[in-house]
Amino acid sequence: MKLKALNGFKDILPGEVELWQHVETRARGVFTRFDFSEIRLPVLESTELFARSIGETTDIVEKEMYTFVDKKVTMRPEATASLLRAYIEHGLYVQRPVQRLFTIGPMFRHERPQKGRLRQFHQMDVEVLGSLSPLVDAELMAMGSMLLQELGLQVSLEINSLGCPQCRPGFRTELLNFLAERMEHLCDDCKRRSATNPLRVLDCKNPGCRHQVLTAPSILDHLCSACADHFAAVQKGMERLQVPYTLNRFMVRGLDYYTRTTFEFITTDLGAQAAVGAGGRYDGLIEQLGGPKDTPGIGFAMGMERLVLLLQQKQGAWQEENTAPQLFIIALGGEAMQSCHQLAHAMRRGGLRVAMDLEGRSLKSQMKQADRSGATWVLIVGDDELNNGQGVLRNMQTQEQRRVALAAEALAAVVTPPIQPGNAADR
RNA sequence: GUGGACGUAGCUCAGUCGGUUAGAGCACCUGGUUGUGGCCCAGGAGGCCGUGGGUUCGAGUCCCAUUGUCCACCCCA
Structure with a gap:
């Protein structure tokens, strides 16, 4: 690399x-x-x-x-x-x-x-x-x-x-006097600090210094x-x-x-x-x-x-917002691909998260992608669907499939369920 | 700037006393199914073993150097 x-x-x-x-x-x-x-x-x-x-x-x-x-x-x-x-x-x-x-x-x-x-x-x-x-x-x-x-x-x-x-200067002088008396007990870093920034000796992590400093004058008293x-x-x-x-x-x-x-x-x-x-x-x-x-x-x-x-x-410290696609469109064949590409664009313009494979891969392969994407709905469109204008819409959780018109509005109506009044508070 | 530990596949890691073709799991791809995901099975792709030198018949393995990463010091959020 x-x-x-x-x-x-x-x-x-x-x-x-x-x-x-x-x-x-x-x-x-x-x-x-x-x-x-x-x-x-x-x-x-x-x-x-x-x-x-x-x-x-x-x-x-x-x-x-x-x-x-x-x-x-x-x-x-x-x-x-x-x-x-x-x-x-x-x-x-x-x-x-x-x-x-x-x-x-x-x-x-x-x-x-x-x-x-x-x-x-x-x-x-x-x-x-x-x-x-x-x-x-x-x-x-x-x-x-x-x-x-x-x-x-x-x-x-x-x-x-x-x-x-x-x-602060008054306190600093008093602290310097205090440190000077026990310089030999301080770590090397603190000997250096005493000269450059004596206040820093107060929060040294070295146990020996911490012990020495316990009896040091307190800024709060000054x-x-x-x-x-x-x-x-x-x-x-x-x-x-x-x-x-x-x-x-x-x-x-x-x-x-x-x-x-x-x-x-x-x-x-x-x-x-x-x-x-x-x-x-x-x-x-x-x-x-x-x-x-x-x-x-x-x-x-x-x-x-x-x-x-x-x-x-900290496991479970936060709840991730769901950004998975709402719909994954699977097109089979070149003609379906072009038509679905247009459909996906229309639905995205309408505000939906829509994913689609543009590589012309197999149905099985695209189903795997759809599964991994976390999309709830998958729309399958091949030549038959294209001809009769009805796509196969599959719910990935329930495995139910139904035929829905290949139109942005019709699909959106199924994919985005109306909010139930009772459920609004749960979210 | 100082000290220590560690560098093997995209990721997490095995790799015996130095021995012949470098492995596993996860992830990825293909197939098992004319057009249906997860689980399972089979196959595939993916490696300058950080880099350079040395020792040796032979080095992922030992030695030196170098570079990178991590942890700690210093300091700081």
Whole structure:
């Protein structure tokens, strides 16, 4: 095999696509219920946009971006930056003081692929721009929980606050002092992290580090009064909406722009990839990207691959929509083929799903195809049927056959049964 | 970028101590039935055994390199 998809890039084949559509349909339903509007964004943006928003020294920007160096453009590694760019560029803050937007699409990061992680992956991204209200934080998390619940997934929610530019530096210094005292007990990665991003030591997976960090100062004890009040109001809001969550003072974020509330939807069923969704507040980012002053924002992203993996592991988690042909037409002989081709077209124009073999294969072979297609009805047309204008219509389940006029309307009347008033509610 | 495991038919996998023509199941095609699906039966097609080198009388099997995939680390949705 010579040509194949790139490492970390995957085809989504028929059979699996239906599950993706199911997830997207459910997501769109929930998001619009919460008054969010869809926005569609380019996958290619100026490199500068990501460098400025995500952070020059983050792993994503330093070594994971697909960048056309000569053209100074990059395949987006996440959606928030692009969405904010569009928000600022089109002055959406003028049209509506608080914008609620979502987008669904592919992202690109040059990482080593593993379970639940690809180089092209797909996210559903939700953002609320222009609101400082803690009720928005609570509502976003509640919405994420609702979607996961409607998908039938058991996922836990962990929340934390990272403070703001007022209170975080103080905490950072204190944490650095704490880490310096027990540097020799930390793993090599954490020794490095202490210098680059000390907060990350808090969520190291190494058991030794976890043990050390248990007695570390807590960010939650160092919030300024504004951040503390906000976080308390977020938690009150969560309780009012009855969204279960756990407080995790060790949770931090990988992207530089996060402030205050952060959260992750966590599962234990995806190997090393615990997070199916994550997000938080980024109150300084919009201004930093050239938007209006003091415009706060908050949002989260869910990993579609991870949701799909979870649903695939869960038998019967969803009901596939029936897209099988309603009628399979079998034509025997050249003349019948031409006549049936025309008939199929007329019925399709009328809105029916009609399948037909155009290869002139044997009746037996076509019956097999019809069976596999899942069609309930099969129309058989040979020379005799063509001459007297009556096709043989067979019900594949009951094996009953009858003669029906070779006319689109007559066939449609049999193939699409009128809806019984009593059955409507069952569907 | 680092580590480990694994590459045999479209898919899932056997293949003994190195031995002559490389196998099974599923899927596909044809027939068993002048024009009737599923089940069954018979037959067929489909392989550079990832690639390149080496050892050997002989390599799918052993060795080396390379490449790909997966899992984990890092990081992240």
